[in-house]
Amino acid sequence: MHSKVTKVLYICFTVIPLVAAYFIKSRYKRLKAELEEEKNDYYYQNIFIHSKFECREHILQATSCGEECSLNHLLTLVHFIASAKESISLCVLTLQLLNILKELTKAHERGIKVRIILDKEMIAVDNLRLQRLRKSGIQVKTQKSDNSYLHHKFCLIDEKNKNSAKMFCGSLNLTLQGIVRNYEHVTLTNDYDMIQSFSEEFEKLWADFD
Ligand SMILES: *[C@@H]1O[C@H](CO)[C@@H](O)[C@H](O)[C@H]1NC(C)=O
Numbered sequence: 451m452h453s454k455v456t457k458v459l460y461i462c463f464t465v466i467p468l469v470a471a472y473f474i475k476s477r478y479k480r481l482k483a484e485l486e487e488e489k490n491d492y493y494y495q496n497i498f499i500h501s502k503f504e505c506r507e508h509i510l511q512a513t514s515c516g517e518e519c520s521l522n523h524l525l526t527l528v529h530f531i532a533s534a535k536e537s538i539s540l541c542v543l544t545l546q547l548l549n550i551l552k553e554l555t556k557a558h559e560r561g562i563k564v565r566i567i568l569d570k571e572m573i574a575v576d577n578l579r580l581q582r583l584r585k586s587g588i589q590v591k592t593q594k595s596d597n598s599y600l601h602h603k604f605c606l607i608d609e610k611n612k613n614s615a616k617m618f619c620g621s622l623n624l625t626l627q628g629i630v631r632n633y634e635h636v637t638l639t640n641d642y643d644m645i646q647s648f649s650e651e652f653e654k655l656w657a658d659f660d
């Protein structure tokens with residue numbers, strides 16, 4: 451009798467926890483592997499822009515001086531925007547690069563939902579461009595307040611579609627000056643969680659702004 455109780459206690463306190471630990475560990479390992487596998491589907495690409503004023507001409511003439519040419523960096527962003535299948539949500543301080551403006555208009559014309567948020571003061575300086583965008587039917591909003599900058603620089607593409615969602619963000623002003631004269635970075639990614647977080651912020655601003 452006594453030895454039976456000892457056996458049961460022994461099983462309860464050593465064998466069962468060992469077996470349970472084994473199963474919990476293997477389950478944890480499997481989950482971790484799954485998570486890593488999922489993560490591996492995501493990419494990041496960093497573009498670093500170095501001050502190369504001579505590239506101003508390369509952009510204007512559409513002739514590249516090599517891989518590091520500002521024209522190549524610009525075209526990377528243009529192709530990114532051109533790949534949109536459903537929506538483009540752009541939120542930037544200023545938007546002057548003609549290639550990008552053209553690509554946004556083209557996207558709008560082929561039925562992509564294009565929404566743009568720009569800084570109020572910058573757009574006041576550049577009112578003609580705003581009018582042209584709005585005239586083409588693209589919705590453009592700015593913050594209500596005059597004494598704050600809309601200093602964001604991000605662009606979401608197909609943010610509601612897990613398969614094609616992508617975004618870029620970084621320090622770059624979408625101006626000729628920004629892309630040829632400054633030192634800047636832009637990060638391109640399809641990390642869905644990050645895109646969702648930016649998307650929530652975009653929707654908040656869109657609801658608040660005029
Ligand atoms: C970004 O663009 C705005 C508007 O053109 C300009 O006022 C600002 O100085 C630019 N920033 C840089 C770092 O070039």
Ligand SMILES: [Zn+2]
Pocket residue numbers: 502504505506508514515516518519520521
């Ligand atoms: Zn160049």
